[in-house]
Amino acid sequence: MRNKKVIVIGAGFAGLSAASLMAKNGYEVHLFEKNNIPGGRVAIWQIDGFTFDMGPSWYWMPEVFEEFFAQFNKKVSDYYSLSRLNPSYRIYFAENDFIDIPASLVELESLFESIEPGSSKKLKEFLKLAEYKYNTGMKEYVIKPSLSVTEYFDFSLLKETFRIQLLQSLKNHIRKYFSHPKLIRILEFPVLFLGSTPAQSPALYSMMNYADLVLGTWYPEGGIYKVVEAMYKIALENGVQFYFNMPVKSINTKNGKAVSVSAGSEEYFADAVISGSDYHHTETKLLNSADRSYSDKYWESRIMSPSSLLFYIALDGKVQNIRHHSLFFDESFDDHASQIYGNPQWPERPLFYLSAPTQTDSTIAPAGKEILTFLIPLASGLKDSAELHEKYFRIICERFYKLTGNDISGKILFKRSFCLDDFTNNYNSFKGNAYGLANTLSQTAIFKPKMKSKKVENLFYAGQHTVPGPGVPPAIISGQIAASEAGKYLKNHL
Ligand SMILES: Cc1cc2nc3c(=O)[nH]c(=O)nc-3n(C[C@H](O)[C@H](O)[C@H](O)COP(=O)(O)OP(=O)(O)OC[C@H]3O[C@@H](n4cnc5c(N)ncnc54)[C@H](O)[C@@H]3O)c2cc1C
Numbered sequence: 298m299r300n301k302k303v304i305v306i307g308a309g310f311a312g313l314s315a316a317s318l319m320a321k322n323g324y325e326v327h328l329f330e331k332n333n334i335p336g337g338r339v340a341i342w343q344i345d346g347f348t349f350d351m352g353p354s355w356y357w358m359p360e361v362f363e364e365f366f367a368q369f370n371k372k373v374s375d376y377y378s379l380s381r382l383n384p385s386y387r388i389y390f391a392e393n394d395f396i397d398i399p400a401s402l403v404e405l406e407s408l409f410e411s412i413e414p415g416s417s418k419k420l421k422e423f424l425k426l427a428e429y430k431y432n433t434g435m436k437e438y439v440i441k442p443s444l445s446v447t448e449y450f451d452f453s454l455l456k457e458t459f460r461i462q463l464l465q466s467l468k469n470h471i472r473k474y475f476s477h478p479k480l481i482r483i484l485e486f487p488v489l490f491l492g493s494t495p496a497q498s499p500a501l502y503s504m505m506n507y508a509d510l511v512l513g514t515w516y517p518e519g520g521i522y523k524v525v526e527a528m529y530k531i532a533l534e535n536g537v538q539f540y541f542n543m544p545v546k547s548i549n550t551k552n553g554k555a556v557s558v559s560a561g562s563e564e565y566f567a568d569a570v571i572s573g574s575d576y577h578h579t580e581t582k583l584l585n586s587a588d589r590s591y592s593d594k595y596w597e598s599r600i601m602s603p604s605s606l607l608f609y610i611a612l613d614g615k616v617q618n619i620r621h622h623s624l625f626f627d628e629s630f631d632d633h634a635s636q637i638y639g640n641p642q643w644p645e646r647p648l649f650y651l652s653a654p655t656q657t658d659s660t661i662a663p664a665g666k667e668i669l670t671f672l673i674p675l676a677s678g679l680k681d682s683a684e685l686h687e688k689y690f691r692i693i694c695e696r697f698y699k700l701t702g703n704d705i706s707g708k709i710l711f712k713r714s715f716c717l718d719d720f721t722n723n724y725n726s727f728k729g730n731a732y733g734l735a736n737t738l739s740q741t742a743i744f745k746p747k748m749k750s751k752k753v754e755n756l757f758y759a760g761q762h763t764v765p766g767p768g769v770p771p772a773i774i775s776g777q778i779a780a781s782e783a784g785k786y787l788k789n790h791l
Pocket residue numbers: 306307308309310311312329330331332336337338339351352353354355356357543544545546573574575578605607723724725731732759760761762766767768769770772
């Protein structure tokens with residue numbers, strides 16, 4: 298009997314995860330990727346001895362990676378060397394006013410106490426609840442496909458604390474424990490990874506504070522792309538067949554079933570299709586309108602996560618007074634957030650983030666040189682232009698100089714910007730979003746676009762637009778859930 302054939306679209310983390318698991322379970326897996334390398338938004342740019350991670354820079358939730366590799370009887374250490382950063386990151390609040398977040402909990406408690414007397418005890422309580430949410434969430438909820446509300450009808454599963462924590466906002470939750478603006482800023486920052494604001498996010502997501510402050514910020518030597526290389530190797534070892542520079546042009550259906558995809562000049566037959574490309578792209582560009590699960594109106598009403606303006610800079614010489622990760626929160630968080638979500642426009646006084654991995658890794662640039670990657674979060678769907686990139690580059694350079702004392706203007710060997718139009722062109726991203734859908738309450742779990750098509754019975758979706766949401770660990774988990782759903786379907790239907 299022939300092996301059942303599965304086609305996976307997109308070699309991002311979700312596609313790689315789904316493809317490897319399907320192949321391990323004995324399916325013949327063909328993965329089509331539009332670009333010439335695997336990784337999707339976790340892209341790499343290598344030039345003149347510099348290695349730039351173009352997407353993620355924060356390695357959180359290390360157990361998710363370990364658990365994924367364990368399914369193939371491998372360990373993270375078989376592929377890359379991981380170390381915990383200490384301090385985890387720095388936050389600038391104003392000139393000569395910054396805080397380093399220590400890896401040690403004892404030091405973190407002293408830091409909190411020094412800012413707001415009595416807060417160390419509250420931090421313990423806050424993190425205990427966050428730990429409970431994290432552990433329960435990761436064990437019981439995160440692996441659910443969220444196809445139906447009935448998955449949550451077992452009230453022994455939907456625990457009391459969970460119900461309460463879904464109904465109040467993270468913003469209010471944090472303010473019940475802390476009042477100093479700096480502590481609030483520290484605790485509200487991780488929710489930005491969910492592409493949302495503290496006011497829009499359920500208190501449930503304080504589990505991200507546990508991930509941040511307790512589980513820690515890690516770094517794979519050589520850069521985040523080492524993780525893509527590892528995932529790609531696992532996929533190859535399990536027999537996944539890759540087709541790069543091969544964008545899928547259509548998913549062809551017959552009687553409510555996907556029968557093939559068209560890519561290049563050929564048609565490739567499939568028993569099931571898992572799409573890891575952006576959901577909106579798959580629906581609107583690869584399927585006939587009759588096969589779409591969601592209308593244009595639905596997509597227009599979605600709150601997308603922010604896009605970003607990124608600058609990748611190679612510097613001649615080193616900069617002082619910064620960390621591997623530095624957050625510049627010296628301007629109003631609320632103003633910038635409202636220019637992303639409430640009244641989308643290019644921000645007047647942007648907050649920004651700097652990744653300077655050469656502060657801890659000497660293998661990714663020539664000796665004595667520095668890599669700086671600046672990121673400004675932006676509303677998705679804005680008009681993009683090279684002039685705007687230059688305008689914001691000047692703003693950032695001035696602020697960076699003012700806050701850290703580093704004048705980089707005469708030291709730049711080369712720089713490259715990446716923004717809304719690049720997200721659209723490189724990844725077929727809807728409105729140039731960087732992280733998929735915002736994880737607001739009305740777009741969480743069963744309220745996300747479904748992992749299984751409503752119209753095409755053997756078409757499944759994975760990736761940051763589906764459950765559990767944005768970020769590398771969730772994308773890996775999402776690939777696992779999609780593979781499990783596709784596997785169940787194939788066992789029962791063919
Ligand atoms: C700038 C930036 C910074 C980030 N920082 C962090 C961080 O620090 N930590 C963290 O955990 N997460 C971070 N994220 C989020 C994280 O990178 C994403 O959530 C995750 O990588 C998404 O993976 P995915 O597989 O869902 O999607 P993608 O990585 O976008 O993969 C989709 C793939 O589908 C391909 N594709 C599209 N259309 C087609 C087609 N027609 N045919 C074939 N292939 C197609 C695309 O080329 C792409 O390779 C960041 C993201 C960005 C952009």
